[in-house]
Amino acid sequence: MVLPEGFVLPPWYLLGPILVVLGGVLALLWALEPPVKDRTVVAFVPWMMFGSTLHVLHRLEAYPESIAVLFSSPGVYLVTAIVAGAAWIVGIFLHAGGLQPTAERFVGTTGTGFFVVFTIFAIQLSWGIGTFDPFWPVIAVVVSGIVTAVVWLGLGLWVTDVAATTGMTGVVVVFGHTLDGVSTAIGYDVLGATEEVPVSRLILEAGHSLPTAEYVGGGWLFVLVKLALAAVILGLFKEYVEEAPRQARTILALVAAVGLGPGVHNVLLFLVG
Incomplete structure (x- = not known):
């Protein structure tokens, strides 16, 4: 066995739209050709952590059963990539419009916010059952x-x-x-x-x-x-x-x-x- 335990692909009616949206995000980023520097990688660190939080919430059974599979492996990677990629696109346009000093600042700030909020939610769930x-x-x-x-x-x-x-x-x-x-x-x-x-x-x-x-x-x-x-x-x-x-x-x-x-x-x- 090569794949990790718990590896479950979402059903086609969920996986199809996700792949289409992810493809669109990647295509737009390809067209925009944003620079990737050290600070860009650092800005995406909170998004890497955010994806982990989404999966932990799946372990805690925090999602409705109808969409829970999206936050198991590998669906959670696709969902995180879509949200993080969208944040990067928004940051690029905000920077181009003079509303942000850099696109990376927007990416890092929003990623940190998402990670903190969802982590607090996970902690609250565990606190309620005494496992913190x-x-x-x-x-x-x-x-x-x-x-x-x-x-x-x-x-x-x-x-x-x-x-x-x-x-x-x-x-x-x-x-x-x-x-x-x-x-x-x-x-x-x-x-x-x-x-x-x-x-x-x-x-x-x-x-x-x-x-x-x-x-x-x-x-x-x-x-x-x-x-x-x-x-x-x-x-x-x-x-x-x-x-x-x-x-x-x-x-x-x-x-x-x-x-x-x-x-x-x-x-x-x-x-x-």
């Missing part, structure tokens, strides 16, 4: 921040050109995959959570088969793999960022989302029980 617990989420975020700082310092010292070229986009990639790794390790080793992605589960099981598992658990191997993956990708993308920064940073933003989305999802699940 902030301890492990705080630990996961703090540890991820420290590990990211150490890794980025190492990249800056040993492969300075990679760190300098990828910039804040690289930081987002490293932090996203670090958070995914650390939160998954905590969930698997400490909280007894199960891993839904088959490949990740294999790595975790391999870590638990090592002699060190008795003392430090097996999640450290997964964290190490995620960090190595992020570092290798940044190294491979260095020349691409120099030659085609718009396309390269767009792909790196997607790479960051693949890590940050699941990582925030884990943290929110810890938070709401």
Whole structure:
């Protein structure tokens, strides 16, 4: 089995319109050709987190049954992409009309607002059933921040050109995959959570088969793999960022989302029980 557990495509009468709308959003963005810089990637970080919140609310059964499948995997990615893409388009036109200093400011502000509001809603739902617990989420975020700082310092010292070229986009990639790794390790080793992605589960099981598992658990191997993956990708993308920064940073933003989305999802699940 390759696909993660819970992977369910929406029915055709929901999937069809979503794909049409998403295609329209992407086509308009293609025509507008907005620049993609470090600040653009950073502006989309709240939207990556927002998608995680939508999926957590699905886990909490907060949606009507008729549309709930849209917020499972992979429907939630499509919905998030549509809303975030629409926000980018609006930001571009507002900037062109002189109503916003940059399109990125509008994207980042609206994304933060959506994320905060929906996260508060999820917390309220969990509070009502007595499952709110902030301890492990705080630990996961703090540890991820420290590990990211150490890794980025190492990249800056040993492969300075990679760190300098990828910039804040690289930081987002490293932090996203670090958070995914650390939160998954905590969930698997400490909280007894199960891993839904088959490949990740294999790595975790391999870590638990090592002699060190008795003392430090097996999640450290997964964290190490995620960090190595992020570092290798940044190294491979260095020349691409120099030659085609718009396309390269767009792909790196997607790479960051693949890590940050699941990582925030884990943290929110810890938070709401």
